[in-house]
Amino acid sequence: xxxxxxxxxxxxxxxxxxxxxxxxxxxxxxxxxxxxxxxxxxxxxxxxxxxxxxxxxxxxxxxxxxxxxxxxxxxxxxxxxxxxxxxxxxxxxxxxxxxxxxxxxxxxxxxxxxxxxxxxxxxxxxxxxxxxxxxxxxxxxxxxxxxxxxxxxxxxxxxxxxxxxxxxxxxxxxxxxxxxxxxxxxxxxxxxxxxxxxxxxxxxxxxxxxxxxxxxxxxxxxxxxxxxxxxxxxxxxxxxxxxxxxxxxxxxxxxxxxxxxxxxxxxxxxxxxxxxxxxxxxxxxxxxxxxxxxxxxxxxxxxxxxxxxxxxxxxxxxxxxxxxxxxxxxxxxxxxxxxxxxxxxxxxxxxxxxxxxxxxxxxxxxxxxxxxxxxxxxxxxxxxxxxxxxx
Amino acid sequence: xxxxxxxxxxxxxxxxxxxxxxxxxxxxxxxxxxxxxxxxxxxxxxxxxxxxxxxxxxxxxxxxxxxxxxxxxxxxxxxxxxxxxxxxxxxxxxxxxxxxxxxxxxxxxxxxxxxxxxxxxxxxxxxxxxxxxxxxxxxxxxxxxxxxxxxxxxxxxxxxxxxxxxxxxxxxxxxxxxxxxxxxxxxxxxxxxxxxxxxxxxxxxxxxxxxxxxxxxxxxxxxxxxxxxxxxxxxxxxxxxxxxxxxxxxxxxxxxxxxxxxxxxxxxxxxxxxxxxxxxxxxxxxxxxxxxxxxxxxxxxxx
Numbered sequence: 001x002x003x004x005x006x007x008x009x010x011x012x013x014x015x016x017x018x019x020x021x022x023x024x025x026x027x028x029x030x031x032x033x034x035x036x037x038x039x040x041x042x043x044x045x046x047x048x049x050x051x052x053x054x055x056x057x058x059x060x061x062x063x064x065x066x067x068x069x070x071x072x073x074x075x076x077x078x079x080x081x082x083x084x085x086x087x088x089x090x091x092x093x094x095x096x097x098x099x100x101x102x103x104x105x106x107x108x109x110x111x112x113x114x115x116x117x118x119x120x121x122x123x124x125x126x127x128x129x130x131x132x133x134x135x136x137x138x139x140x141x142x143x144x145x146x147x148x149x150x151x152x153x154x155x156x157x158x159x160x161x162x163x164x165x166x167x168x169x170x171x172x173x174x175x176x177x178x179x180x181x182x183x184x185x186x187x188x189x190x191x192x193x194x195x196x197x198x199x200x201x202x203x204x205x206x207x208x209x210x211x212x213x214x215x216x217x218x219x220x221x222x223x224x225x226x227x228x229x230x231x232x233x234x235x236x237x238x239x240x241x242x243x244x245x246x247x248x249x250x251x252x253x254x255x256x257x258x259x260x261x262x263x264x265x266x267x268x269x270x271x272x273x274x275x276x277x278x279x280x281x282x283x284x285x286x287x288x289x290x291x292x293x294x295x296x297x298x299x300x301x302x303x304x305x306x307x308x309x310x311x312x313x314x315x316x317x318x319x320x321x322x323x324x325x326x327x328x329x330x331x332x333x334x335x336x337x338x339x340x341x342x343x344x345x346x347x348x349x350x351x352x353x354x355x356x357x358x359x360x361x362x363x364x365x366x367x368x369x370x371x372x373x374x375x376x377x378x379x380x381x382x383x384x385x386x387x388x389x390x391x
Numbered sequence: 392x393x394x395x396x397x398x399x400x401x402x403x404x405x406x407x408x409x410x411x412x413x414x415x416x417x418x419x420x421x422x423x424x425x426x427x428x429x430x431x432x433x434x435x436x437x438x439x440x441x442x443x444x445x446x447x448x449x450x451x452x453x454x455x456x457x458x459x460x461x462x463x464x465x466x467x468x469x470x471x472x473x474x475x476x477x478x479x480x481x482x483x484x485x486x487x488x489x490x491x492x493x494x495x496x497x498x499x500x501x502x503x504x505x506x507x508x509x510x511x512x513x514x515x516x517x518x519x520x521x522x523x524x525x526x527x528x529x530x531x532x533x534x535x536x537x538x539x540x541x542x543x544x545x546x547x548x549x550x551x552x553x554x555x556x557x558x559x560x561x562x563x564x565x566x567x568x569x570x571x572x573x574x575x576x577x578x579x580x581x582x583x584x585x586x587x588x589x590x591x592x593x594x595x596x597x598x599x600x601x602x603x604x605x606x607x608x609x610x611x612x613x614x615x616x617x618x619x620x621x622x623x624x625x626x627x628x629x630x631x632x633x634x635x636x637x638x639x640x641x642x643x644x645x646x647x648x649x650x651x652x653x654x655x656x657x658x659x660x661x662x663x664x665x666x667x668x669x670x671x672x673x674x675x676x677x678x679x680x681x682x683x684x685x686x687x688x689x690x691x692x693x694x
Contacts, residue, residue, distance in 0.1 A: 061598070086599075094590065099613055
């Protein structure tokens with residue numbers, strides 16, 4: 001059998017029915033996952049959702065309770081970590097404190113008896129822009145530099161898959177944004193498959209081609225960042241990935257291409273293709289709409305709202321100016337019993353009448369809404385622990 | 392007096408000056424203690440070592456440095472034996488202590504505390520009593536001798552010159568074993584401390600970078616435990632080289648170490664200058680050996 005090149009098409013990581021139990025606690029429920037070769041794949045979830053355990057099972061640092069790990073067509077489930085064609089960038093880097101940067105990066109090459117270590121290490125240190133630091137010890141470097149050493153130490157081995165366990169968690173926000181772009185650049189340059197574990201949804205969406213959102217040991221939804229964001233399929237994904245307004249509504253008519261809903265006496269439309277499959281007349285469902293898709297119009301200008309848009313009444317409760325946009329919370333009958341509807345308005349032409357207490361119309365293109373099964377916890381994903389602990 | 396001029400400046404300066412002196416005040420008790428009980432006897436013994444005379448006529452400082460050469464010429468076999476026994480005991484302690492410390496640090500889990508208590512448990516009884524107990528254990532016809540004899544181990548050790556005449560007591564092996572036993576905790580404690588500090592993720596990282604468990608040990612664990620190895624070997628070697636209890640109780644006159652010579656010169660022969668000179672030679676020798684050793688081991692991360 002011929003092996004596929006790491007950068008070629010095909011599958012690099014294939015997890016089949018993999019699970020992990022610790023005693024009676026199930027960290028990861030049986031899980032199937034396929035990561036295409038050369039892609040940047042993110043496992044996104046809150047602390048304790050099983051994302052790190054999944055990564056460690058790929059690396060061989062954790063033995064799965066059931067299922068198998070296949071890397072590039074080879075079943076490696078029974079192989080110890082040192083025999084697997086993967087390398088890991090650890091959460092706190094785990095650089096060898098007694099070795100200098102050069103020897104840290106050379107570690108994997110030396111273990112495999114690779115020739116011309118000096119040239120390889122030199123090239124790799126140049127790639128991560130640390131050429132001058134070769135003879136320093138890890139503790140003499142800043143957090144961002146240590147992070148780059150950790151990436152270089154793993155990448156130099158040309159693994160089939162590079163595993164990144166919250167690699168940016170210890171960095172401050174500004175450096176983290178910078179390193180996200182840096183990692184993305186490196187991934188594009190070397191073409192190696194990256195599997196990246198993170199609790200930062202923005203990080204996952206910025207960097208990854210495909211994101212798997214994990215919750216309580218299961219993958220909630222998997223897809224391209226834009227698809228996940230525009231069409232979440234569970235309330236957890238809707239709330240964890242950005243912010244969503246979720247309106248409880250009743251299905252009035254599910255016959256046509258457009259499903260007609262009713263919430264607090266207001267009729268709302270939703271394309272049938274964006275509804276849960278089983279929506280029938282009389283059912284309840286949750287209508288989701290992202291805050292930035294909503295337009296705010298003062299009630300005095302109600303007649304300027306174009307026809308065909310979903311439109312609900314409300315009163316501005318709070319307005320928060322954050323520079324690029326203004327974030328409003330609007331009380332509305334359709335959102336009774338919740339904290340109100342969130343609306344983000346770009347600060348292009350600000351209407352001075354839009355202040356707390358103002359009566360407004362909220363309206364949006366029905367195609368931007370999404371329907372969710374009403375039999376879920378509406379606030380799932382809003383109250384998760386984003387702590388840095390092992391997950 | 393110019394009190395009015397100095398008064399405004401004084402309050403801010405006073406606390407700062409008092410603050411600067413605090414470290415010295417804290418050092419004072421220790422320094423006084425060392426001056427009284429370390430430096431004073433040292434000076435006294437240094438003066439004794441260059442005196443001549445006898446107990447009846449009294450001793451006078453005559454700067455008779457030849458005492459040093461005479462002592463060295465007469466007792467160099469005991470010096471060499473001390474270094475040899477102490478080295479052997481240190482190596483044995485390291486070989487026995489390292490796996491144990493490794494096990495306690497990485498594999499013991501909830502038994503860790505209990506095992507550490509067991510390691511220091513011997514300290515709850517006196518050094519002398521424990522060594523006396525070994526005298527009984529290793530005695531002729533005792534269980535250890537008969538067991539080793541029936542396994543023909545004693546024949547082997549006899550042939551190697553470690554034991555003599557199918558007995559353990561009064562042999563080099565007994566003295567080295569006694570030293571090893573008595574100083575083992577001093578090896579294990581620093582080893583454990585340095586091993587326990589190693590981040591477990593470094594082992595994972597090494598494994599992830601194609602290092603097999605043994606390679607991981609050689610390239611990661613052992614280098615990182617070197618401070619413990621150096622501290623442990625020093626804590627074992629230095630007291631073992633000057634020890635005289637083990638040679639006294641478990642050895643014969645043929646196993647006398649330099650500690651025994653110093654002890655008998657001081658307390659039995661009453662030749663104080665020779666005893667003092669021997670003490671200084673021992674001190675200088677240990678200092679020299681430790682210096683060379685630390686240079687070799689690399690002190691960068693050690694002390």
